[in-house]
Amino acid sequence: MSDLQNTDAPARPGIVVTGASGRMGRMLVRLILDNPEARLAGALERPGHSWIGRDVGEAMGGVPVGVTVSDDAVAVIAQAQAVIDFTAPAATVAFAELTAQARAVHVIGTTGLEQPHLDYLKAAARHAPIIRAGNMSLGVNLLTGLTRKVAAALGEDWDIEVVEAHHRMKVDAPSGTALMLGEAAAEGRGATLADLRTPAREGITGARVPGTIGFSAIRGGDVVGEHDVIFAGAGERIVLRHLATDRAIFARGALRAAIWGQDKGPGEYDMQDVLGLN
Numbered sequence: 001m002s003d004l005q006n007t008d009a010p011a012r013p014g015i016v017v018t019g020a021s022g023r024m025g026r027m028l029v030r031l032i033l034d035n036p037e038a039r040l041a042g043a044l045e046r047p048g049h050s051w052i053g054r055d056v057g058e059a060m061g062g063v064p065v066g067v068t069v070s071d072d073a074v075a076v077i078a079q080a081q082a083v084i085d086f087t088a089p090a091a092t093v094a095f096a097e098l099t100a101q102a103r104a105v106h107v108i109g110t111t112g113l114e115q116p117h118l119d120y121l122k123a124a125a126r127h128a129p130i131i132r133a134g135n136m137s138l139g140v141n142l143l144t145g146l147t148r149k150v151a152a153a154l155g156e157d158w159d160i161e162v163v164e165a166h167h168r169m170k171v172d173a174p175s176g177t178a179l180m181l182g183e184a185a186a187e188g189r190g191a192t193l194a195d196l197r198t199p200a201r202e203g204i205t206g207a208r209v210p211g212t213i214g215f216s217a218i219r220g221g222d223v224v225g226e227h228d229v230i231f232a233g234a235g236e237r238i239v240l241r242h243l244a245t246d247r248a249i250f251a252r253g254a255l256r257a258a259i260w261g262q263d264k265g266p267g268e269y270d271m272q273d274v275l276g277l278n
């Protein structure tokens, strides 16, 4: 990890990492410190967290980097050109308001957001760019396009199921990625996921309703993230699969988005925009 980070160069956007001690937060702090195109401008954690007041480099077990972990989101975000946020829905909504006030780019990886959270984000995006994706990796964003195409090519007699597996600490299901893939499949069929989504199955569910999209979630161990989109027809199946083996793929995507967003106007964007896949 570089210790030359905060010898400032104005051209580099100052990036704040929220949830700095989390699985994604630590990954992001390291990546930003090692990237010459970005500067770590702040590290936030929730009030009461044991890292508050400590240098983030030291808290991570390395050398000091000159950035103290804070719970003062108002003061820290006011200094940011971008905020990279992998936390929890309620925290993300609060950060969105502060990031919009700072006219900074808000990169959101947090999943489990529900409609009221999304409504807040839409309002915040009237003032500054918000880039949000349930999965920031190049591979999943390519798979999203493939899923849309395959769903468009196959008729309703092909059943669509999304199966995902994640580590035992994951709190939301289906995963943000599974929902992205399901949405792409629904778009391929000229519909929305809200129209086609099957409720979670348990008990006597009855036969599958043609044209619907189902989800199954496995939770265990340290699985980083695995997704299958299954198209099941009569006598054959197509399986589109993404396997994540390193969280760095999400962090790299998020940092790329933060840099990409620097010259963008207010509005809602996703990784398809960042990667030029639209």
Ligand SMILES: NC(=O)c1ccc[n+]([C@@H]2O[C@H](COP(=O)([O-])OP(=O)(O)OC[C@H]3O[C@@H](n4cnc5c(N)ncnc54)[C@H](O)[C@@H]3O)[C@@H](O)[C@H]2O)c1
Pocket (backbone or CB within 6 Å): 018, 019, 020, 021, 022, 023, 024, 025, 044, 045, 046, 047, 049, 086, 087, 088, 091, 108, 109, 110, 111, 112, 133, 134, 135, 136, 137, 176, 250
């Ligand atoms: N979009 C993607 O590519 C992608 C990839 C990985 C994870 N995620 C999502 O990111 C989120 C975080 O995942 P994780 O595995 O890093 O979880 P984690 O539990 O390891 O980390 C979350 C961190 O956020 C902190 N936090 C919570 N509330 C806060 C607040 N109000 N202020 C500051 N910090 C706060 C927690 O203390 C914790 O350190 C989840 O929603 C997960 O699904 C998305």
Ligand SMILES: O=C(O)C1=N[C@H](C(=O)O)CCC1
Pocket (backbone or CB within 6 Å): 111, 134, 135, 166, 167, 170, 174, 175, 176, 177, 178, 224, 225
């Ligand atoms: O570890 C997680 O949590 C992940 N969340 C995202 C999701 O919900 O799809 C991306 C994969 C890892």
